[in-house]
Amino acid sequence: MSKLTLLLEAISSLSEAWADASDSNDLSRKQLISAMEAVGVARRRLDAVQVDIAAGLAKESRADLGADSLAKQHGFRTPAKMLSTTLGVSTGDAIRLIKVGESTAARTDLLGARLPAKYPLVAAALEAGTLGAPAASLITVLLDRCRMAAGAAQTQEGERILVESATGLAIDDVRKLIVRAEAWLDPDGIEPREQERQAQRSLTLFERDGFVHLTAKFDVESAAPIVSALRGYVSATFAARKEAVDPEGDKRSVPMLQADALSLFCAHMLECKAKGPNLAGATIIVRMTLTDLQDETNTGSATIDGIDQPISASAARRMAANGGTIPCVLGSESEILDWGREKRLFTRAQRLALAERDGGCAMCGLPPEMTRAHHIRWWQRDRGPTDLDNGVLLCETCHHRIHDNDWNIRITGTGIKAKVWFVPPPHIDPQGTPRLGGRARYDLAA
Structure with a gap:
């Protein structure tokens, strides 16, 4: 079936789910779920049509056409500007639609023969309505970025895995998937990217409107103890609320708690003999394989609990040597992990x-x-x-x-x-x- 036919089919399903209701107040819970799912499919299939149109518009507005550019004939400098104005989206979103369209549209060789799309599996998922344009954009941008380092075979395998894994995920979860995928597709690129980020780390302070404002940007290795300590303080505070006589007494939000935690930590450092704040046993846990830990020539990667961005094996080895960090080395059988009914609490x-x-x-x-x-x-x-x-x-x-x-x-x-x-x-x-x-x-x- 054509993309338009599939879109009309999805709209028909939405019409059935909505039935004779005038608005959402007239829908039962079951109808609300059916309508929401139908909207999701229709929206993703509409994305497939939009990226197709975006690719065609870009092709007919390419620079070598000069005054014959379709966008220029209609008074727009670029196809992205024409698309953003017509669809009511940002120029950045329009550019992403064009790039996805170009990556998933059928191609032709120098003799005019049709070739498959650059990323055929992404194209098929878009057409079927299992993947939307935002997720397709994240996947195709990553594959383009890692294409040279990964090689053709691994890029194809990466496309397959990403399309399968991204199906059914929220866009924020797809971003987490992309972070992991980049480390897998281009392991040699992790350490150079880390060095770039380390060179860009910063923290600035300024006063305005009676507040002191902190703007900070940390590489993952530097951020790990900060993240662990702040979250530990928040967790300890929530645990204390449950045991408090007046559970409604402390109503601080998570951002407030994190701000208070930072102030407490700094005050503690100024008077290190004082008892430190409760961090609920917060610990940095770095996870890596035994091979990556022992082989300093290995370009593998590691992860830190609570942080999505992987780090290089060398950064993990440095962190594993620091106090307050637990290196969780996989592949070891030195600890008993199953206790049957001898213990009630997990170790x-x-x-x-x-x-x-x-x-x-x-x-x-x-x-x-x-x-x-x-x-x-x-x-x-x-x-x-x-x-x-x-x-x-x-x-x-x-x-x-x-x-x-x-x-x-x-x-x-x-x-x-x-x-x-x-x-x-x-x-x-x-x-x-x-x-x-x-x-x-x-x-x-x-």
């Missing part, structure tokens, strides 16, 4: 393993320090063991949501490479289609 080693598998809250993605290890089958009621395959990291909100709304959790596979699946109850999804959670949503596996 620190088990929490590290769960953090490696889940990446934080397995449902919503909050960082590990803002989660707790929960038994999937309850330890007391269901006699569930304190093992990795019966444990999951969840924030308090998601923990209550799962129990209050009768979600089920399944673990497939074993150890840190296992996958966490959330199965919605019948009133949310009658088919009970499992939804992938945890770190596996963003990890790339060729």
Whole structure:
């Protein structure tokens, strides 16, 4: 079917979902969900039409046409300006539409024979409505950037993995996926990019309107202790609120808590004999393979819990030598990670393993320090063991949501490479289609 036919089909589904309602107030919950899903498909299929038109407009407005440029004939300097004015989007968004269109449109060789698109899998996903233009833009920009370093074969494999992994993800989650993918496609480029970012780190202060303003920009290695300490303070404060006599007494927001934490840390440094603020056991955890840790010639990468951007193996080795940092080296069998029913609470080693598998809250993605290890089958009621395959990291909100709304959790596979699946109850999804959670949503596996 053509792109236009698929778009009309999606609009027809939306019309059925909306039925005879005059506005959203007339829709039942089931109709709202159906309408939302239909809008999503229609919007993504409309994106496919838009990028196609954008590519055609750019082709008919290329510089070598001079005065015959379609955009110039209609009074616009560039096709992007014409597109942004017509569609009511920013020039930057218009440029992205054009670039996606050029990357996914069919091509011709010097003899006029048709060739497949530069990125055919992205094109197919756009046409089917499983991928929108924003996600397609992130993927194609990354593939273009890493194309020379990765080579043709790995670029094709990267396109396949990214299209499959990005399907069903929010655009913010696609950005996390892209960060991981760049380290996989161009591992040799991680350290040079780190050096560039380190050279750009800065912190400036100025006073205005009775406030002192801080504007800061840190490379990941420098930011890791800051992020860990601030989040640890916030987590400790939330834990203290639960135990307080007046739980409504402390109503500071997270930004306020982080500002207070920074002030407390600096005050503590000025008088180091004073007892430091509670950080809820905040620790920097750097995760890397044993090979990357030991082989200084290796150009591998590592990750820091709670930070999306990977770091180079050399940066991880430097951090592993510092105090307050735990190097979580994968591949070692030196610790017992399954305790059966001998222990009720998950050990620190088990929490590290769960953090490696889940990446934080397995449902919503909050960082590990803002989660707790929960038994999937309850330890007391269901006699569930304190093992990795019966444990999951969840924030308090998601923990209550799962129990209050009768979600089920399944673990497939074993150890840190296992996958966490959330199965919605019948009133949310009658088919009970499992939804992938945890770190596996963003990890790339060729």
